[in-house]
Amino acid sequence: MFFTFWFQFFAAIIAAGFLYGAIYLLMQDKAEKHIHHVAAEKDTNLTTAELAAYDGRTSGRPILVSLCGKIYDVVSSAALYGNGGQYNSFAGKDITVACAKFNKTSDAYFNAQWTGLTKPERELLAKWEELFAKKYPEVGKVTDVDNMAPCPQSNEGIAMQADAYSTTLGMDLFAKKHIS
Numbered sequence: 001m002f003f004t005f006w007f008q009f010f011a012a013i014i015a016a017g018f019l020y021g022a023i024y025l026l027m028q029d030k031a032e033k034h035i036h037h038v039a040a041e042k043d044t045n046l047t048t049a050e051l052a053a054y055d056g057r058t059s060g061r062p063i064l065v066s067l068c069g070k071i072y073d074v075v076s077s078a079a080l081y082g083n084g085g086q087y088n089s090f091a092g093k094d095i096t097v098a099c100a101k102f103n104k105t106s107d108a109y110f111n112a113q114w115t116g117l118t119k120p121e122r123e124l125l126a127k128w129e130e131l132f133a134k135k136y137p138e139v140g141k142v143t144d145v146d147n148m149a150p151c152p153q154s155n156e157g158i159a160m161q162a163d164a165y166s167t168t169l170g171m172d173l174f175a176k177k178h179i180s
């Protein structure tokens with residue numbers, strides 16, 4: 001009887017220890033995976049170097065993306081632009097050229113000059129501009145984008161008919177992922 005009590009007593013302590021360890025590991029795992037983002041303040045004017053800090057990988061910060069030098073708060077699409085998201089490579093960057101060329105993998109198209117884009121590229125870019133303006137709040141400007149040419153606007157008379165390029169590469173995205 002005496003022996004059984006102590007056996008159960010120690011067994012319970014060991015079980016509690018295992019349980020505590022398991023819960024501790026689980027909580028730690030969750031803390032590492034969970035990044036909490038906040039909304040950006042208005043008039044968040046940044047240089048491209050400063051913008052890089054809003055890449056969706058730091059808790060307590062907004063996720064920002066710049067298109068044609070306009071900074072958008074994309075925190076409402078954190079699943080896409082946040083850490084591990086399909087468009088996380090866009091976060092913290094000016095993505096004008098990447099969008100126009102529909103290429104999210106090449107670093108050369110981030111924070112890049114958007115002069116010299118082809119007409120189909122400008123048409124696709126205008127679509128992106130329309131999308132971002134509709135979907136995300138504009139919160140500021142990139143102050144050191146050294147680019148005098150204005151970005152194309154879909155309401156500035158650029159024909160929006162889908163050509164072969166934008167149909168095959170770009171429009172798919174708007175149909176499937178972004179335009180509801």
Ligand SMILES: *[C@@H]1O[C@H](CO)[C@@H](O)[C@H](O)[C@H]1NC(C)=O
Nearest residue numbers: 042043044045046140141142
């Ligand atoms: C941010 O930039 C915009 C546009 O250039 C300007 O109107 C605004 O005053 C700037 N805000 C701050 C806080 O510098």
Ligand SMILES: *[C@@H]1O[C@H](CO)[C@@H](O)[C@H](O)[C@H]1NC(C)=O
Nearest residue numbers: 101102103104105106108109
């Ligand atoms: C993106 O651009 C790079 C460099 O020009 C190229 O190697 C890559 O194939 C392009 N990716 C897509 C999806 O077009």
